[in-house]
Amino acid sequence: MVNTGSTPVTVIGLGAMGQALAEAFLNAGHPTTVWNRTAARAEPLVAKGAVRAETVAEAVTAAPLIVVCVLDYAAVHGLLDPVADELSGRALVNLTNGTAQEARTTAEWAAELGAEYVDGGIMAIPPTIGTPASAILYSGSQQAFDTHSTVLDLLGTSKFLGTDAGLAALHDLALLGAMYGMFAGAFTAMAMVGTEKVAAADFTDELLVPWLNSMVAVLPLLAAEADSGEEVSEERKLVERVALTNIIDTAKAQGVAANLVNPIQAIKDNT
Numbered sequence: 504m505v506n507t508g509s510t511p512v513t514v515i516g517l518g519a520m521g522q523a524l525a526e527a528f529l530n531a532g533h534p535t536t537v538w539n540r541t542a543a544r545a546e547p548l549v550a551k552g553a554v555r556a557e558t559v560a561e562a563v564t565a566a567p568l569i570v571v572c573v574l575d576y577a578a579v580h581g582l583l584d585p586v587a588d589e590l591s592g593r594a595l596v597n598l599t600n601g602t603a604q605e606a607r608t609t610a611e612w613a614a615e616l617g618a619e620y621v622d623g624g625i626m627a628i629p630p631t632i633g634t635p636a637s638a639i640l641y642s643g644s645q646q647a648f649d650t651h652s653t654v655l656d657l658l659g660t661s662k663f664l665g666t667d668a669g670l671a672a673l674h675d676l677a678l679l680g681a682m683y684g685m686f687a688g689a690f691t692a693m694a695m696v697g698t699e700k701v702a703a704a705d706f707t708d709e710l711l712v713p714w715l716n717s718m719v720a721v722l723p724l725l726a727a728e729a730d731s732g733e734e735v736s737e738e739r740k741l742v743e744r745v746a747l748t749n750i751i752d753t754a755k756a757q758g759v760a761a762n763l764v765n766p767i768q769a770i771k772d773n774t
């Protein structure tokens with residue numbers, strides 16, 4: 504059954520992200536109960552109509568849908584293990600960053616308690632929560648996702664990846680890895696031109712961002728190649744090896760650590 508009414512929602516964890524999640528529910532008129540370890544962080548939300556639970560138990564029993572977003576899974580279990588008996592029959596949507604294995608273990612734990620568990624990965628920053636620009640990945644209980652998808656859609660563009668609870672974390676971490684790899688290369692690039700007194704901001708606006716945008720457009724071609732299982736030609740490997748060697752040599756000559764580029768050459772050498 505798809506829920507289209509004003510489902511009461513509980514949000515546990517009111518850091519930068521939890522506050523944005525709770526605000527999205529409040530903006531849509533959902534009765535929203537909130538709890539945070541540091542109680543004062545609930546105040547701006549209470550001013551917007553949220554109910555502040557005094558205890559985690561009170562927060563959990565206030566709604567059929569519980570969204571938790573704290574630092575890590577140790578914090579999730581530190582909060583929810585003591586109130587595990589209250590979770591039966593509820594949908595627990597955990598948007599805390601964690602590994603695929605942590606998600607699977609938590610799904611098994613929730614299933615033993617009779618709770619429906621959905622794990623999630625937020626591909627967004629707090630200011631974009633509540634807009635289509637926020638992609639939120641989900642996996643786990645199809646039943647809970649279908650029941651609450653209308654409510655979850657308030658947070659951004661929802662994507663359900665399957666009933667293996669680990670899939671959202673797997674995709675989330677893969678995407679974050681791609682982002683950090685890109686940032687690492689970008690910081691190396693800024694440091695390289697910085698040795699000749701080029702301002703990072705000017706370089707980034709004028710050259711780096713347009714360049715990376717044009718290269719992003721090539722990714723679907725590379726992905727199709729990877730899917731085809733075809734070997735990259737020796738000629739292309741050689742061209743890439745020469746370019747990577749030149750990058751590393753030039754970085755070193757300019758006094759910039761090439762630590763972030765070195766592993767790429769090693770990966771390329773093994774493919």
Ligand SMILES: NC(=O)c1ccc[n+]([C@@H]2O[C@H](COP(=O)([O-])OP(=O)(O)OC[C@H]3O[C@@H](n4cnc5c(N)ncnc54)[C@H](OP(=O)(O)O)[C@@H]3O)[C@@H](O)[C@H]2O)c1
Pocket residue numbers: 516517518519520521539540541542544572573574575577578581582598599600601625626627628629
């Ligand atoms: N911010 C982002 O741009 C972003 C984007 C995507 C995903 N996320 C994910 O969202 C989650 C929360 O991030 P955030 O940005 O909201 O972080 P944050 O602003 O640092 O807030 C951390 C939250 O976790 C709580 N917490 C930490 N340790 C705890 C413990 N041992 N017991 C109980 N509560 C504990 C904090 O409570 P106190 O207030 O009491 O310290 C606070 O509510 C993380 O998993 C993060 O990876 C964040």
